[in-house]
Amino acid sequence: MTAKESRTLRPATREDSKAILNLAVASGLFQEDETAVLAEMLADAFAGHLEDHHWIVLEDGPGKGEPGGGAMVAAACVAPEMMSDRTWNLYFIAVAAPHQGRGLGAALLTHVEETLRKGGARLLLIETSGLDSFAATRRFYRTRGYEEEARIRDFYRAGEDKIVFRKLL
Ligand SMILES: CC(C)(COP(=O)(O)OP(=O)(O)OC[C@H]1O[C@@H](n2cnc3c(N)ncnc32)[C@H](O)[C@@H]1OP(=O)(O)O)[C@@H](O)C(=O)NCCC(=O)NCCS
Structure with a gap:
């Protein structure tokens, strides 16, 4: 089995x-x-208070795929923007440091985009830091086809x- 085939997105x-949170x-x-704000976001999402927030995880390695039972190496969260026509925001994306640069972030983001596109989403926004330490993230x-639209x-x-x-989906 190749590394690619052992990936599970769910x-x-x-x-x-x-x-x-560990990730x-x-x-x-x-x-x-x-991590307190993030913990609150997760608790609200799974309690149904933030029902529009969609969390997706990527597990890597053979035999993964059972909730809570796999080696989670990446995760992302998207939600629709209020007061917009099918505009979404990627609130969170992260890949565990030892696994960065292996194409997992790209696979996860592509999956998120395809899922959103199929659901009729139109535009995806991503907000990130302008610090030098985030230069690789911005790259x-x-x-992945995102254009820098604004700087606050x-x-x-x-x-x-x-x-x-x-990015227009
Ligand atoms: C940004 C991030 C999600 C990208 O996922 P990834 O799996 O590392 O990226 P991929 O392997 O799919 O793509 C590699 C490309 O991403 C960029 N990149 C960003 N961070 C990187 C890292 N730590 N290591 C390697 N490449 C990185 C590079 O442009 C690289 O392309 P290059 O090799 O041609 O320079 C991931 O590195 C990460 O979690 N970083 C820390 C947390 C973060 O910044 N999250 C986003 C907050 S807005």
Whole structure:
């Protein structure tokens, strides 16, 4: 079996919450003490309070695919933008650091885009940091066909801009 064939993409369940939080830290995106907001988002999503939030996980390795039973190496979350006509936002995407650069992020994002497209979504936005440390992340989005649409200066904190990417689905 090739590495590609052993990948499983599936909707996340409540039981995946802890693994997603671990993944957020393992990707380098969050510090251990910064996951509270994400934990709340996950709890709300699986309690049905954020029913429009769709969490997707990617597992890698043979025999994976059972909720909570696999090696989760990547995850993403998308939701529709309020007050828009079929515009969505990718709120979260992360690949565990040891697995970055292996095409898993691209596979996950392609899956998200195809699922959204089939469901009639029109536009996908992605927001990320303008810091130099996110240059590779921004390159990842550009390579996937996203165009830099807006920059909100000092959004995250003084000196850290928000960059908004967009892609027509
Ligand atoms: C950004 C991210 C989701 C991309 O997923 P990935 O599986 O590493 O990327 P892929 O292997 O599918 O694609 C590789 C391309 O992504 C870019 N890239 C971004 N981060 C990278 C990383 N840490 N390692 C390798 N490539 C990375 C490069 O442009 C690379 O192409 P190149 O080899 O031609 O330079 C992933 O690296 C990640 O989780 N990074 C940390 C968290 C993060 O920034 N999340 C997004 C917040 S908005």
